[in-house]
Amino acid sequence: MDKNILKIIVPATVAAAMALVGCDNPEYPDPAGEQGTLSLSGFSITAVDETSGTPETIDVSDFVVNVRDAATGDIAASWTYVDMPDEVSLYDGNYIVEAYNAEVQPAAWEAPYYYASAQVRIYGYEVTAVSPLQCSLSNVAVSVSYSDAFKAAMGSDVRVTVEMIQGVSLEFLPGETRKAYFMPAASTGNTIQATLTGTVGGVETRNVQVLTNVEAGQYCNIAFSLDDE
Numbered sequence: 001m002d003k004n005i006l007k008i009i010v011p012a013t014v015a016a017a018m019a020l021v022g023c024d025n026p027e028y029p030d031p032a033g034e035q036g037t038l039s040l041s042g043f044s045i046t047a048v049d050e051t052s053g054t055p056e057t058i059d060v061s062d063f064v065v066n067v068r069d070a071a072t073g074d075i076a077a078s079w080t081y082v083d084m085p086d087e088v089s090l091y092d093g094n095y096i097v098e099a100y101n102a103e104v105q106p107a108a109w110e111a112p113y114y115y116a117s118a119q120v121r122i123y124g125y126e127v128t129a130v131s132p133l134q135c136s137l138s139n140v141a142v143s144v145s146y147s148d149a150f151k152a153a154m155g156s157d158v159r160v161t162v163e164m165i166q167g168v169s170l171e172f173l174p175g176e177t178r179k180a181y182f183m184p185a186a187s188t189g190n191t192i193q194a195t196l197t198g199t200v201g202g203v204e205t206r207n208v209q210v211l212t213n214v215e216a217g218q219y220c221n222i223a224f225s226l227d228d229e
Helices: 002-024 148-153
Strands: 035-039 045-049 064-069 075-080 087-091 093-100 107-109 114-122 127-129 133-137 140-146 159-165 168-172 180-182 192-200 203-211 219-224
Touching: 035 114, 075 087, 087 093, 093 133, 107 168, 114 127, 140 148, 140 159, 140 192, 159 180, 159 219, 168 180, 192 219, 203 219
Parallel strands: 035 127, 045 133, 140 219
Antiparallel strands: 035 087, 064 075, 064 093, 093 114, 107 180, 114 133, 140 180, 159 168, 159 192, 192 203
16 A cells, blocks of 8 residues: 555656746746847948048948947947848847947047937837938047148147147147047037147247037138238
8 A cells, every 4th residue: 555655656746847847948928028120131331521522431341330228228239330130139129220430539530430320119029120321420520720821930849739628639730631530528518729839930829719619520620820811
């Protein structure tokens, strides 16, 4: 009689263990929510440099493409444009697809910052496409130039200090041909201040030029000339 009882108990114990293993079945609902698909097969990005007089198409192969959660700003997926897949799975929700060429800097030489973004809504079990992005210059390009007469009169000690964000500046030396790029800051009213110091016509000189209401995407050439020109 005792053996029969043991024979009944042992199979029941095994069956209970099997039932516990079954709890990991992937068919149970995902607590994070349903997933949909963001189609990128028809997605493209373009960018054009318009600061040199003649528009020039920019190579966007190394541009970064991010998909951000619109609520938290967290990056859900990221690639370089050349390595971007045809599609990616995302949880149901609102996202921002953004593209840019480099990490933005407050001020730097030859550092244009091109950026564009678009919002997209992902629905569970559905495929959603995103429209192409046209990246535009999102910081400010600045150059310094001098009239021929000014060049003839200025000494080698002339410097032009350009500042857009308070405390962040770049210094143009004589003969500097590079463009400086500044990130606008609303807190300073988007004002550019260029301060020239040094010897002009044998006289120690200080000249300040101020440009106001400067907007992202603009190219500003700050020109110096003599008063009698």
